Amino acid sequence: MKFTVKKQDVVDALSKIQGICSKKTSSVITTCVLIRVEKDRIYITANDFETGFEGYYPADVESEGVIAINARKLYEIVKDFPVDEILVTEVENFWIEIGRGNIQFNMVGMNPDDFTNLPCVENASFFTMDSSLLKKMIERTQIISAGDDKKPHTQGICLQRVTVDEKTVVRMLSTDGNRLSKAECVLSEKVNMDDISGILILKKGIGEMTRILIPGKPIDIAIENNNAFFRQENETTVIRLLEGAFPEYSDYITWPDARKIRVNTKACTAMLKRMSILSSDDYKAVVFTLFEDKMTIRSTNPELGESREEVQIDYQGDSLEVAFNPRYMIEALGLIEDEYTILHITSGQTPCLIEGETDKSYLNVIMPMRI
Amino acid sequence: MKERIILHIDMNAFFASVEQQANPALRGKPIAVIGSSARTVITTASYEARQYGVRTGMAIWEAKRQCPHLILVVGDNRKYTHTSTRIFNMMRDYTPVVEIFSIDEAFLDITRSLKLFGTPERVVYLLKARIRESFGLKCSVGIAPNKLLAKLASDMQKPDGLTVIGPDDVSRTIDPLPIKDLCGIGSHMEQKLNLLGIRTIGELGRYPVDILKRRFGIVGQHLHDMGLGIDDSPVVPASDQDRVKSIGHSMTLKQDIFRRQDILRYLLQLSEMVGRRARRYSVSGRTVSLYIRYADFYSSWGKQKTLTKPVNQSDDIYQAAIDLLDTVALQQPVRLLGVRLTNLQHRIEQLPLFHQERKKALMVRAMDMANNRYGDFTVTFGSLLDSGEKGSHVISPAWRPNGIQCVEIQ
Numbered sequence: 001m002k003f004t005v006k007k008q009d010v011v012d013a014l015s016k017i018q019g020i021c022s023k024k025t026s027s028v029i030t031t032c033v034l035i036r037v038e039k040d041r042i043y044i045t046a047n048d049f050e051t052g053f054e055g056y057y058p059a060d061v062e063s064e065g066v067i068a069i070n071a072r073k074l075y076e077i078v079k080d081f082p083v084d085e086i087l088v089t090e091v092e093n094f095w096i097e098i099g100r101g102n103i104q105f106n107m108v109g110m111n112p113d114d115f116t117n118l119p120c121v122e123n124a125s126f127f128t129m130d131s132s133l134l135k136k137m138i139e140r141t142q143i144i145s146a147g148d149d150k151k152p153h154t155q156g157i158c159l160q161r162v163t164v165d166e167k168t169v170v171r172m173l174s175t176d177g178n179r180l181s182k183a184e185c186v187l188s189e190k191v192n193m194d195d196i197s198g199i200l201i202l203k204k205g206i207g208e209m210t211r212i213l214i215p216g217k218p219i220d221i222a223i224e225n226n227n228a229f230f231r232q233e234n235e236t237t238v239i240r241l242l243e244g245a246f247p248e249y250s251d252y253i254t255w256p257d258a259r260k261i262r263v264n265t266k267a268c269t270a271m272l273k274r275m276s277i278l279s280s281d282d283y284k285a286v287v288f289t290l291f292e293d294k295m296t297i298r299s300t301n302p303e304l305g306e307s308r309e310e311v312q313i314d315y316q317g318d319s320l321e322v323a324f325n326p327r328y329m330i331e332a333l334g335l336i337e338d339e340y341t342i343l344h345i346t347s348g349q350t351p352c353l354i355e356g357e358t359d360k361s362y363l364n365v366i367m368p369m370r371i
Numbered sequence: 372m373k374e375r376i377i378l379h380i381d382m383n384a385f386f387a388s389v390e391q392q393a394n395p396a397l398r399g400k401p402i403a404v405i406g407s408s409a410r411t412v413i414t415t416a417s418y419e420a421r422q423y424g425v426r427t428g429m430a431i432w433e434a435k436r437q438c439p440h441l442i443l444v445v446g447d448n449r450k451y452t453h454t455s456t457r458i459f460n461m462m463r464d465y466t467p468v469v470e471i472f473s474i475d476e477a478f479l480d481i482t483r484s485l486k487l488f489g490t491p492e493r494v495v496y497l498l499k500a501r502i503r504e505s506f507g508l509k510c511s512v513g514i515a516p517n518k519l520l521a522k523l524a525s526d527m528q529k530p531d532g533l534t535v536i537g538p539d540d541v542s543r544t545i546d547p548l549p550i551k552d553l554c555g556i557g558s559h560m561e562q563k564l565n566l567l568g569i570r571t572i573g574e575l576g577r578y579p580v581d582i583l584k585r586r587f588g589i590v591g592q593h594l595h596d597m598g599l600g601i602d603d604s605p606v607v608p609a610s611d612q613d614r615v616k617s618i619g620h621s622m623t624l625k626q627d628i629f630r631r632q633d634i635l636r637y638l639l640q641l642s643e644m645v646g647r648r649a650r651r652y653s654v655s656g657r658t659v660s661l662y663i664r665y666a667d668f669y670s671s672w673g674k675q676k677t678l679t680k681p682v683n684q685s686d687d688i689y690q691a692a693i694d695l696l697d698t699v700a701l702q703q704p705v706r707l708l709g710v711r712l713t714n715l716q717h718r719i720e721q722l723p724l725f726h727q728e729r730k731k732a733l734m735v736r737a738m739d740m741a742n743n744r745y746g747d748f749t750v751t752f753g754s755l756l757d758s759g760e761k762g763s764h765v766i767s768p769a770w771r772p773n774g775i776q777c778v779e780i781q
Contacts, residue, residue, distance in 0.1 A: 146679070150690060176680075177728060178721050247725050282717050325721060351724060369720035 001065025001090040003037050007081055009057040010044070013235075014075040016212045017046035017053050021071035033071040034115045035088075037064045045118060046071060051205040052118040053212060055235035065090055069109040074098075077105050118238050121229050124222035127161070127191040129170060131219040131232065138210055140183035140335050140362050141174035146203045151177070152244030156200030159228070163195060173246055174203070179328050180249060180351075180365040181335075198246050201228050205239035212237050252351050252365055258344035259290065259320070261313055262357065265341045269333045271309050275299040276326040278307055285323040285369045290315055290345070299326070322348045323369040329354070332364035374538055376491050377606060378479040379513040379521035380462065380498070382455075383530035385475035387417035389454055390444045392507040401425065402442040403434055408625055414446055418530055454506055461501055465494050470606045471771055478518050480606040495533055519602035520545070522554045541600040546573030553597050563587075564594075572598055609771060618654065620644040621709030627666040629704040631696075638692045639685070640755055641710040646685030647747065650739055654715050655681035659691035662709035665702060672699055673709075681716045684735050685752075688712060 014033065021031050034045040041056045067090055077098055078086060089097045094109040141157050158173040168191040171184040209230055213219070220231040223241070230237045275286045275297060283301040293315060298308040322345055333341060338356030345352050348371060354364040382388070386404040391397045401420035405411045413434050416425040423438035434441055455474045462469045465488065468480035481494050488494045491514045502508050509531040513524025516538050523545060524534040536544050550572055551561045567586070569575050576598030584591035596602065620641050628634060638661075649655060659682075660675035674695050682688060692710050723729050741750045748755065 175724065177723055177725065180724060247727070251726075252724060285720055323720070349722070365724065367722045367724040370722060371720075 001037050002062040004060040004085050004087045007084050007086050010078050013044045013055050019208045020046045020048050020051050023048045029114045032068040032110055034068050036066045047116055050240050051208045052238040066112045067109045068112040068115050119227045124224040126220035126222040128218050128220050133185045137172045137183040141172045141181045143331050144174045144176045144181050152242040153246045156202050156242040157206050158198050158246035160198050161196040178367050182363045184361050200242035201239050209237045255346045258346045261343040262340050265336050272326045272330050278304050284325050286326040287323045290320045323371045328366045375482045375516055377521045379525040380477050381511045381525045382475035383509045384417050386415040388508050401438050404444050404446045407445050468606050468608050478606045517602040520600050545600050548572050617711050617713040618645050618649050619711030623707045627704035627706050637708050639689050642689035643685040645710050645712050646688050649683040654717050655683040656712035656715045657681045658714035660711040661692050661695040663705050664707035666704040666706050
């Protein structure tokens with residue numbers, strides 16, 4: 001095997017897979033990258049059994065072949081290589097030679113037969129969406145990090161594709177058992193395929209995928225054989241699906257009796273940040289009290305002291321007290337782009353819904369704390 | 372600083388004396404209190420038995436050889452915790468500053484009580500008389516300017532003693548005593564100090580402090596102070612004590628076990644004991660530890676696991692304990708198992724979002740309420756139904772008459 005490849009192509013690809021190859025696993029082969037040389041391209045593959053990546057890049061091929069080599073070391077070598085084109089030659093017994101002449105590395109690889117191939121993507125039915133829309137949905141759901149390892153629905157992000165009013169809606173949901181985040185977007189073109197009713201994709205894998213994502217380019221998505229495929233031109237990320245189902249969530253997001261409180265998004269965030277100054281592990285809660293036309297927010301920590309603020313709101317009704325973990329609130333508000341946010345509060349025992357005043361593509365549901 | 376007056380009160384042969392008071396037929400006879408399990412040792416021996424050389428920790432056959440007519444009494448822990456709690460309450464009539472050191476020992480700071488009661492000796496006289504009249508029990512008391520000396524003093528005369536170490540006769544009294552008499556110097560430390568040629572407390576006090584510091588670090592200064600009879604530590608009443616840092620239970624099994632199924636049953640039982648105590652005091656913890664002692668008594672294994680959020684439901688603790696168990700290949704049958712919850716949070720407030728988890732929390736609460744009323748393990752997991760005795764049978768040194776460290780002893 002012998003080929004010459006553009007340095008930048010390899011550096012980009014190798015930097016994308018560092019996350020996959022650096023995972024602590026019992027198997028050494030997952031720390032390796034597989035390089036396959038065929039016709040006029042090289043294929044770069046990484047696989048940690050949960051998340052995988054494959055990309056192909058043009059190369060000047062002298063002879064075909066396949067090698068497996070430590071991804072971290074290869075990246076470090078190639079990254080600072082002082083020439084734009086890199087020559088790679090397989091010598092024998094998995095030894096490879098990088099560069100020639102003044103600068104030369106000889107590295108021992110592993111048997112490429114030990115490498116587990118990625119699931120096959122052929123015949124999968126892809127649908128296409130704008131990658132920036134996908135990225136935004138991921139940001140809005142990824143905010144809730146993985147929870148209890150016994151429960152798959154807290155480990156994964158749920159992906160759905162449904163048809164609503166003749167339009168295709170893609171939806172992502174995530175939860176840690178105390179709160180839930182829902183983000184959706186409408187595709188510009190209708191997808192004529194069966195709906196995806198809800199699959200769970202590992203949060204860690206989604207995190208790797210966002211690192212690989214090239215902004216601005218459309219992305220093709222397919223769900224096939226217990227894997228989710230995300231493809232952008234020459235690069236594909238594969239994430240194994242989790243077994244299990246996302247809980248039926250519609251009950252938690254419909255509260256017809258909720259009081260709607262309109263607050264300024266930035267001002268409310270700033271206020272909650274001031275409130276959390278006095279919070280500690282044992283005393284986290286921030287208490288919201290609704291009165292006619294005003295709302296007070298206070299936090300009390302017997303070890304430190306207390307803080308209190310008052311804001312004018314448009315509210316008519318009984319007074320009501322609800323406590324929240326301020327961090328959950330701050331994180332939810334941080335993802336709202338509207339100037340004003342609507343808080344839907346029903347009682348101290350029922351979830352609070354948080355959404356933008358006009359943008360209904362994102363909803364956060366937070367369960368209160370006991371007072 | 373004003374001279375303090377500290378008492379250390381040590382109940383004499385506590386468990387044995389309680390038994391002798393409960394059953395007049397045992398009075399004046401050599402008796403020994405033992406545990407209920409088949410592999411028990413001597414817990415406490417009465418003074419009559421001690422004359423024959425029967426000691427705490429002896430195997431039963433060994434004690435019988437020393438004293439063939441020794442009467443063995445299976446301990447009734449409830450009797451002891453009950454009596455102990457009442458004695459501690461009596462002590463609080465003389466000062467609020469009572470630090471409970473173990474089930475039969477306490478420190479009292481009576482510096483500010485003398486206006487009411489006169490001299491320290493009178494306080495001791497009144498207290499001893501009350502304990503004797505109410506329970507028929509004797510205790511040894513030390514009076515000294517600090518806790519270290521008070522504890523030394525109470526050890527000097529047993530049973531029913533009263534020893535005073537005044538500020539002026541500290542060195543005369545303690546200098547000739549061996550260093551192992553100091554509370555805090557165990558056999559390990561004793562050996563290390565012996566290597567430096569230090570055998571008595573006086574020698575420790577005179578030893579150059581620099582060398583002690585170089586050899587033992589921060590502890591060096593502390594050792595030096597101990598040698599001089601200096602101890603500034605305050606008597607800390609329970610209400611001022613630091614928050615509890617862990618909740619744990621362990622259990623020596625009736626027989627050594629090896630089968631996973633049997634181990635799991637004990638783990639569930641221990642998890643339930645830990646979980647229930649945590650829930651009773653609204654505490655939850657993020658770290659679960661598992662401890663195993665093997666059949667040979669000396670080798671053991673322990674590991675811990677930190678979860679993503681604090682838990683206190685028995686099931687969650689149990690699941691974490693299983694995960695830990697699955698990481699070890701058992702080398703021998705298991706003699707003792709322990710489960711512990713640490714990294715505690717003292718308020719749990721976040722409500723779960725999903726019905727399923729809320730239902731589970733409600734179910735756990737209902738079980739707890741039933742068990743509060745009808746006794747531990749009345750409503751329990753199906754797999755525990757035919758596993759015989761459940762609950763704590765041993766009084767841990769961390770036992771306290773109230774609060775989270777108060778464990779219901781069977």
